[in-house]
Structures are given as C-alpha cells and as structure tokens.
Amino acid sequence: MDDLIDDGPETGGNAPEFTVSELSGAVKRTVESNFAHVRVRGEIGRLSLPRSGHIYLDLKDDRSVLAGVIWKGVAARMTHRPEEGMEVIASGRITTFPGQSKYQLVIDDIRPAGVGALMAMLEKRRAALQAEGLFDAERKKKLPFLPEVIGVVTSPSGAVIRDILHRLRDRFPRKVLIWPVAVQGERCAPEVSNAIRGFNALTPGGALPRPDLLIVARGGGSLEDLWGFNEESVVRAAAESDIPLISAVGHETDTTLIDHAADLRAPTPTGAAEKAVPVRLDLMNWVRQQDGTLTRAITGGLTTRRQRLSDLSRALPRPEALMDSARQRLDLAALRLTPALRQRTSDARARLDRLAARLDPALERAVAQKRLTLGQGAAGLTPARLQSVIRQGRRDLSGLSTRLDPARLHARTGQMAEQLASLTTRFQANSQQATKARRDRLEALDKLRQTLGYKETLERGYAVVRGADQVLTRKAEAAGHAALEVEFADGRLAVTPTGAAPKPVPRKKSPPQPPPEQGSLL
The missing domain is CATH 3.40.50.2300 (Response regulator)
Structure with missing residues (x-):
C-alpha cells in the first residue's frame, strides 16, 4: 500500500507509474478500511427500483449528496421500505465503484429517523390510498x-x-x-x-x-x-x-x-x-318477549273479533222471523189459488160458449145448403149414392163436433199457457244472466280505471309537476321554469326551483268577447 503512495515529485524519470485499475483498487481499499461501518442521517432523494430487486437511492442534506445501494437480499428483509422524501438513518459501509469513479454507501439497515419521520410517511401513504378511494364509506x-x-x-x-x-x-x-x-x-x-x-x-x-x-x-x-x-x-x-x-x-x-x-x-x-x-341470552329473551307480544296480539284479536261477531249476531233477526213473512205469503197464495182456478175455468167455459154460439148459425147454414144440394140432385141419385153422401156428411159432422169439444179446447189452452210460461221463465233467466255479465264487466273496468287513473297514482305517494300549464317529466324541463306547480293527492302547491327567482305564472288570455248587443224593446 505504502509503495503506491507518492510522497512527492521525484527527480528524473524513475517516478512509479500506476494503471487505472491499480489506482482504483488502492482507493477502494483505503476507503473501505477507514469506513467499514458508518451510520448516516439524511433525506432520501432520488429512488430507483429496478427489476433486479436492488434499490438505488441518494442520501442528501442541504449541501451534499451520497449515493447508496441496498442489495436484493437486504431489501427483502427490511421492515420499512424507503420512500422518496423520508428522513432516515442508514447503516453500512463506504465503498467505491471503479466503473464510474465514485463512492457509495452499501446499506445494511435503514430506519426512519424517529417517530416523526414514520408519522410523516404514514400520513403520506394514508393520503395516497384515500385518494384512490380505498377508505370510502x-x-x-x-x-x-x-x-x-x-x-x-x-x-x-x-x-x-x-x-x-x-x-x-x-x-x-x-x-x-x-x-x-x-x-x-x-x-x-x-x-x-x-x-x-x-x-x-x-x-x-x-x-x-x-x-x-x-x-x-x-x-x-x-x-x-x-x-x-x-x-x-x-x-x-x-x-x-x-x-x-x-x-x-x-x-x-x-x-x-x-x-x-x-x-x-x-x-x-x-x-x-x-x-x-x-349475546345469545339477549336473543333468547327478545324471542320470549316477541312470543309474548304475539300471543297477546292473537288473543286480543280473537277476543275483539268474537265480541264483534256477538254484537253483529244480536243485530240479526231470528230465522223464524225471516220465514214467517214467506210462510204468510205462501198461505195467501194458496188461499187465492182455488178461486183463481175456478174463475179461470168459468172464463174458459164462457168463452167456449161464445164460440159455440157463433158456430151454430154457420153449422145450420151449412146443413141447409147441403140439404138443398142433396134435394136438387136427389132425382138423379141412386140409393147407394145417397147412403154414401149421408155417411160422408156424418163423418164431417163428427169431425166438427170433435174440434168443438170443450175438453180438447181446454187442453190446448193449457198447453199454450205452459209454453208461454216456459218462454217467460227462459227470457227472465237470460235477461238476468246478460245483465249480471254486463254489470260484472262494468265493475271490472271501473276497478281498472281506479287502478290506472292518475288520481289513484297520486294516492300512492306520487306527484305531478306542472310548469306553464304543461306536465314536466325531466329535470332540465323543470329548470327552465321560474315557477312550478306540484299536484299531490289532496291538492296543488306552488313551488320555486332552487336558484331561480320566482316569476308569475302566465295565465291564458281569454278570447276577446264581442260587445254586448242592445236588447230589443219589444
């Protein structure tokens, strides 16, 4: 190491020469030996998170910047992830990076610089997550x-x-x-x-x-x-x-x-x-209370309905009283039936007599005419022919007498009366049935009208909004009117939309009336 340090200029051409790598290695060993473990306090500036998993950052204060690196294995074990702008205390060693001729801090541990830094980071994270809507109610x-x-x-x-x-x-x-x-x-x-x-x-x-x-x-x-x-x-x-x-x-x-x-x-x-x-016991007590309330409600309802039924039964008439009137009408009808039958028979007999009286002169004229005819042709008739004419006349007379039989006339009259009564009954039944069908249809249509009518819709909680005598169905339409009229089930109410000055509702002008004519004096 000492032989690489230049103590000063040497005379001559014997000064040592270093390669770039030798000089970079000497600097690296000098820095690492003197700063093997340091703790640095500063603010995180530039922060880079490449896909390799390493973390590159800058620690700075008001005058200097120190590059730092956190290797992937250390970053995975960190309790607090570094964030840009956070004040931290980083522990590690100083080394050099010969590839760029710079030194950097290899960080082994990094922590926020006190509770204040943690709270600042917490508040920043909370604001960011809240802005995303993760905390919305x-x-x-x-x-x-x-x-x-x-x-x-x-x-x-x-x-x-x-x-x-x-x-x-x-x-x-x-x-x-x-x-x-x-x-x-x-x-x-x-x-x-x-x-x-x-x-x-x-x-x-x-x-x-x-x-x-x-x-x-x-x-x-x-x-x-x-x-x-x-x-x-x-x-x-x-x-x-x-x-x-x-x-x-x-x-x-x-x-x-x-x-x-x-x-x-x-x-x-x-x-x-x-x-x-x-709490299970609270639920059980609540169920018991509800059971008691339900039992009392059912008992009270049954008692009320029983009393109501008793009161209504006292207001109803006795069954015997309901039948007495019908029984009396039946007795009166039975008493009137025999005289009515006798009167009907007497009327029929009188009518038959009148018909017979009208037939006797006609029969006499027919017999006389027959006799005259027989008398005129008697000269040319043989006895056999005369007997045949007499037999034919007897048959004709027998047929006429049969048609004039009172019993047969009475039977035909009764048969016609029965047919008339049957037709009357059928007509009444068909008429009542048709009337009932039309009444039911009319009631159904009336119920449908009540259900679909807008008055009934207002009774269910809806309202009709009008502006300038027209019905409004859109908010934009209502905003264009200065005054509105809201119709409820029990009447109408004038309202003013928010943000609009009330204006008088224009009324329709009535058409001009012609001047009154002068009345006549006559």
Missing part, C-alpha cells in the same frame, strides 16, 4: 347478524386469540378458523395479506367452509411494532376482501391504515368478538 360492507363461521387472522400463540375465543364462547359459540401469521416484523405484512386473500379464495360449501366474517387482530404495541398493518399490501387486501372484515389491531388509541380500509374497526380484539356476534 360506500365500499364498506354490512356485517352478518349471526355468522356461522368466523375467520381470525392473528398469531396462534398470543393472548389475543384466547380472548377472542373466550368472548365468542360467552356470547354465542360459533365455528372459528384461525390463519396463523406473524403480527410484527418483516414477515407480518405479506403473511397478513396472504391470509386475507386465502380466506376469500375458499369455495363456499367446500370441505373447508368459507368464513362469513373475518377478524384481523393483534395486541397493543409501539408504532414500529404495528407498522406491518400500515403496509400498502395489507390495506389493499383488506379493501378487496369480499368477506366483511373487522380490524382489531392494537389498543383503542392505536390507529393503523387497515382500520380505515376494514368494514368495521374494533377498539380491541375482545371488542371485535363482541361486534361479531350478539
């Missing part, structure tokens, strides 16, 4: 009232899981699936993210049941201990979870970014168990 899902299976993401060896199981057993025992994870350190964030996504990847109804609710829990600790739950991967996994998620990280005063992304934040792991399930 619209993304929050409603927790199930009584989940069948509850998935818990926590350490299996801590007191947190025992507190959760104990509280669930006291309130309402449920089936619990535990996904063991590290709750602090470099393995915390990836394991918690994988656990949330793993629970969501389970098939509903499979051999391993898919949880209805997730609880991410951890006990209290410092900001550094809880930092794994502030990592972006954990926050995104919680926001993307299809299963409702409760965050129970730390004590009541501790706040992490997963609390903002979760569907519900619990102050403690025990509080998360209390929010997950209701």
